[in-house]
Amino acid sequence: MKFDPDDWRDIDWRNIDFGRLPVLWLVPILLLVIAVFTSVYTVQAESQGVVLRFGKYVRNAEPGLRFKLPFNMEQVEMVPVKRQLKQEFGFGTPGSTNPTQYSSEQKLERGMVTGDLNAATVEWIIQYRVREPELYLFKVRNPDNTLRDISESVMRTVVGDRTVDEVITVGRQEIEADALIQLQELVDKFELGLSIDQVQLKNVNPPQAVQRSFNEVNQAQQEREQLINVANGEYNKVVPRASGEAEQMIQAAEGYALKRVNEAEGDVARFNAVFAEYLKAPEVTKQRIYIETMRQIVPNLGKKIILDEDASQLLPMLQMSAASSKK
Numbered sequence: 001m002k003f004d005p006d007d008w009r010d011i012d013w014r015n016i017d018f019g020r021l022p023v024l025w026l027v028p029i030l031l032l033v034i035a036v037f038t039s040v041y042t043v044q045a046e047s048q049g050v051v052l053r054f055g056k057y058v059r060n061a062e063p064g065l066r067f068k069l070p071f072n073m074e075q076v077e078m079v080p081v082k083r084q085l086k087q088e089f090g091f092g093t094p095g096s097t098n099p100t101q102y103s104s105e106q107k108l109e110r111g112m113v114t115g116d117l118n119a120a121t122v123e124w125i126i127q128y129r130v131r132e133p134e135l136y137l138f139k140v141r142n143p144d145n146t147l148r149d150i151s152e153s154v155m156r157t158v159v160g161d162r163t164v165d166e167v168i169t170v171g172r173q174e175i176e177a178d179a180l181i182q183l184q185e186l187v188d189k190f191e192l193g194l195s196i197d198q199v200q201l202k203n204v205n206p207p208q209a210v211q212r213s214f215n216e217v218n219q220a221q222q223e224r225e226q227l228i229n230v231a232n233g234e235y236n237k238v239v240p241r242a243s244g245e246a247e248q249m250i251q252a253a254e255g256y257a258l259k260r261v262n263e264a265e266g267d268v269a270r271f272n273a274v275f276a277e278y279l280k281a282p283e284v285t286k287q288r289i290y291i292e293t294m295r296q297i298v299p300n301l302g303k304k305i306i307l308d309e310d311a312s313q314l315l316p317m318l319q320m321s322a323a324s325s326k327k
């Protein structure tokens with residue numbers, strides 16, 4: 001017998017006595033519907049599913065449409081592995097969705113003692129992610145609260161190894177780096193399944209009671225550094241200039257000395273050469289020296305009057321005086 005689908009429209013459902021239908025037909029259908037609805041689940045893009053079979057960890061489920069054993073034989077815990085979580089210490093941001101983002105003991109958290117036995121108020125945050133969901137869920141009870149305790153312990157250790165000046169001024173980056181390394185080491189040791197992305201110091205100040213005095217000390221130190229820098233600038237400007245001038249004078253003196261030595265050596269060599277020629281022909285050398293000397297002296301004498309030693313009259317002198325008057 002072939003069943004025609006159109007026959008369903010001819011049935012008068014109001015006249016059917018459902019109480020007489022076999023219950024055994026409804027049970028498999030109901031079980032099938034429940035099995036379908038309890039075996040299909042979806043993992044969001046930023047999460048990862050942790051599948052438990054009768055309470056025991058079985059596998060991780062990646063984002064997308066997934067299937068599991070029905071009737072709660074397998075259960076799925078969703079863990080946001082790609083979401084960056086944050087914890088705040090010493091302060092709290094209202095409206096946070098993470099219940100462990102800040103605590104109610106903020107004043108106690110930010111009060112610390114530095115290595116030189118001074119007090120400081122330190123506020124910081126840590127940013128982290130869930131790296132291994134199975135460890136995060138089952139290895140340690142309350143891993144987020146454990147992380148808060150570890151972070152506070154590490155920060156107090158790092159701050160306690162430094163002076164108050166380093167904590168407040170120049171040592172902030174070094175503190176952040178050391179705290180990140182130590183915190184990640186402890187997280188791995190305790191198998192929390194977390195990855196620490198960043199440790200960041202926020203407000204680091206002296207206690208409120210001494211903050212004004214501390215600011216005055218800092219201002220005095222800054223003025224001292226400024227004066228030292230100005231003095232160093234003047235020193236670097238004057239001393240090199242004086243050194244340059246001294247070096248210039250030394251080089252000039254050395255040049256003059258070298259010049260005088262060379263001139264003296266040249267005069268000695270010239271004298272020796274002339275003396276050697278003089279020894280060969282004394283009379284001729286005397287005559288030549290006399291002529292050369294006169295050639296250098298006579299042009300510098302100005303007007304010259306040369307008289308013959310045999311002249312006995314003054315008449316030639318009258319002609320010279322007449323010629324000079326015309327000029």
